[in-house]
Amino acid sequence: TEADAILVERDGRVAILRLNRPKALNALNNSVMRAMAAAIAALDTDTGVGVIVITGSDKAFAAGADIKEMADRSAVEMAMSDWFSGWDAVARCRTPLIAAVSGFALGGGCELAMMCDIIIASETAKFGQPEIKLGVIPGMGGSQRLTRAIGKYKAMDLILTGRLIDAGEADRVGLVSRVVQQARFWDDVMTTARMIAGFGKPSVIAAKETANRALEVSLAEGLLFERRVFHALFATEDQKEGMNAFVAKRPAEFRHR
Numbered sequence: 001t002e003a004d005a006i007l008v009e010r011d012g013r014v015a016i017l018r019l020n021r022p023k024a025l026n027a028l029n030n031s032v033m034r035a036m037a038a039a040i041a042a043l044d045t046d047t048g049v050g051v052i053v054i055t056g057s058d059k060a061f062a063a064g065a066d067i068k069e070m071a072d073r074s075a076v077e078m079a080m081s082d083w084f085s086g087w088d089a090v091a092r093c094r095t096p097l098i099a100a101v102s103g104f105a106l107g108g109g110c111e112l113a114m115m116c117d118i119i120i121a122s123e124t125a126k127f128g129q130p131e132i133k134l135g136v137i138p139g140m141g142g143s144q145r146l147t148r149a150i151g152k153y154k155a156m157d158l159i160l161t162g163r164l165i166d167a168g169e170a171d172r173v174g175l176v177s178r179v180v181q182q183a184r185f186w187d188d189v190m191t192t193a194r195m196i197a198g199f200g201k202p203s204v205i206a207a208k209e210t211a212n213r214a215l216e217v218s219l220a221e222g223l224l225f226e227r228r229v230f231h232a233l234f235a236t237e238d239q240k241e242g243m244n245a246f247v248a249k250r251p252a253e254f255r256h257r
């Protein structure tokens with residue numbers, strides 16, 4: 001049902017959104033999309049949340065958009081419902097998102113991971129955009145985000161052949177932030193999440209926002225944006241605390257975290 005399409009857990013300032021359709025390898029249907037959009041909207045404005053982790057099961061992060069739900073739709077139905085547009089809420093999130101990927105991240109699953117800021121892959125992870133085998137194309141951002149992430153020729157290889165790549169190849173082409181042994185995978189995810197969640201959130205949001213601008217604007221505009229945001233952070237208590245703590249050789253106690 002809608003309510004248990006995802007499981008929401010909290011560990012201090014880290015929120016964990018776990019896709020919860022294990023029998024369908026976490027295929028992303030409308031219930032999952034609505035639950036995810038609602039959870040992210042609520043968590044993103046919660047000052048007690050510093051990082052959101054999106055994850056699945058050991059076997060599958062997500063094996064794609066739900067093919068059974070889409071199979072019989074008409075073009076007009078897809079267009080009128082603006083199918084997949086609910087996922088934009090994930091990409092709009094200002095709080096850092098970590099995709100913790102074990103097993104399959106295919107089609108919409110790979111695209112969901114690419115909406116996140118950091119992708120931590122277990123060595124069991126498999127990525128791909130196999131939509132071409134279904135007579136369609138990536139529909140949740142894959143044609144754009146994969147091309148920006150790994151470049152035209154690597155992206156075309158995946159999008160036009162539909163082949164899957166393992167964690168090692170994903171690491172080499174720059175599709176993931178890092179690969180971790182399965183046994184240490186969850187520890188690494190949570191250690192990373194807690195570390196980021198311990199920094200001052202104004203600077204964390206600014207860091208995410210400025211880095212993302214690099215993918216949207218010219219170098220000159222991006223550098224100007226960075227400079228303005230950098231200067232503005234000197235109005236925050238966390239800048240004073242962070243720098244004073246360094247000078248005093250003590251750990252920083254950020255206020256906004």
Ligand code: HXC
Nearest residue numbers: 023024025027063064065066067068106107108130136139
């Ligand atoms: C709906 C899915 C699914 C999916 C798996 N299942 N992927 N259901 N949508 N994307 C279901 C299967 O139907 C099956 O249900 C159950 O999950 C287990 O899957 P199996 O195939 O039996 O598992 P296995 O043999 O281990 O193979 C795993 C797999 C394979 C290689 C990942 O499931 C697979 O190829 N899935 C589809 C991957 C894919 O094409 N993704 C892209 C989707 S399109 P039952 O009821 O039989 O047990 C997309 C964007 C579309 O994401 C954009 C265009 C608009």
